[in-house]
Amino acid sequence: MAEEHDHLRETDLAPLVDEYGELELTPADDLFERFVVSIVNQLISTEAARTIRARLFEQFEVTPDAMLTAEADALREVGLSPQKVEYVKNVAAWFEENDVTRERFTEMSDAAVTRELTDIRGVGDWTAKMVLMFGLGREDVFPVEDLAVRRGMEDLFGELTRAEMRTLAEAWSPYRSIATLYVWQHYVDGNSNVDDIVA
Template sequence: MTMADPDSTARTAPESVLRDDPVLADVIDRREPHPLEPVENEYERLCVSIINQQLSTASAAAVRERVFDVLEGEVTPDTVLAASRDALREAGLSRTKVDYVENAARAFQERDLTRVGLADYTNEAVIAELTEIKGVGEWTANMYLLFVLERPDVLPLGDLAVRRGIEGLYNDSVELTRAEMREIAEPWRPYRSTATRYIWAEYEA
């Protein structure tokens, strides 16, 4: 296991660093960052990310509500594995996504993938752990890092809205390579998560 370096955490307020980028400073002046809601159930949040894969926001919300109804509001590894696969499919999950939420349930039963269990893992080690689960790719792992573990320096370039948001702000909506985006985002370290939340807010406005 790769251990995180606690001394690498900067103490500066994120916005004071991000304002050194004049483009992002303008966004900070006109937007509130995309919200981070407290996560009490890490497995449930991972399931939400799996449900959201390749769906529009509205479609994902509708499927999520129906799935949670099937589980009677209790989304745990045990309830998912005990649920009828047919009922989950009728709620809107594809056969593949039923497999994926079940795979995640078994992984949570076998390993401690909670915030506490992953506390000493680097971001790269967390991604490696999560992507061992069939159905959890790098995008989903990055959402887990950002929303569940609340890591401060995540840049999820696998997210279309982040890429389009960066292109819109920095290149007149002309396509950029991921290497070019990483170069743009380099000055945002060690607060690329907060920058990402502002990029989302601007893109969604």
């Protein structure tokens, strides 16, 4: 068994590791695409996000250059709000202006990456953490900002404040991202109207 799963078996998530097996965190092949997906997913339902993502990727090449040159009206037609059109274009401009690749972040801490990403208008802590986890494959991220994470934790451990959730999750370090996958999976299984995680 992988080291991260050995570690989580020594915590209060052991029953979930037994139930779901070895969940893996696999970083996306394309960092910009993953960034755009996280922006699309901000504060909307799983179903709505899935529909918009499908339309966006069907009708556009999701690259920084293509997003910068795309007409705002055309992006709105696939379901993006005017605000999210702006955010996608802001991220695209940042990628283009800085010639961003995954290697840019190799020597940066999670906190440093978060600070840099949240300097982009439209990118908050939740979006930055989704990029850390699913774009860069960082293993020790705890996205307490995520509603499904909070609901899953409350179901598992009772009513908690965000601060209490952060404290509880410290036992899962240095694999809090992997632990989050288990909390998400538990939440999905307990909600018949949710069949995917908006991340």
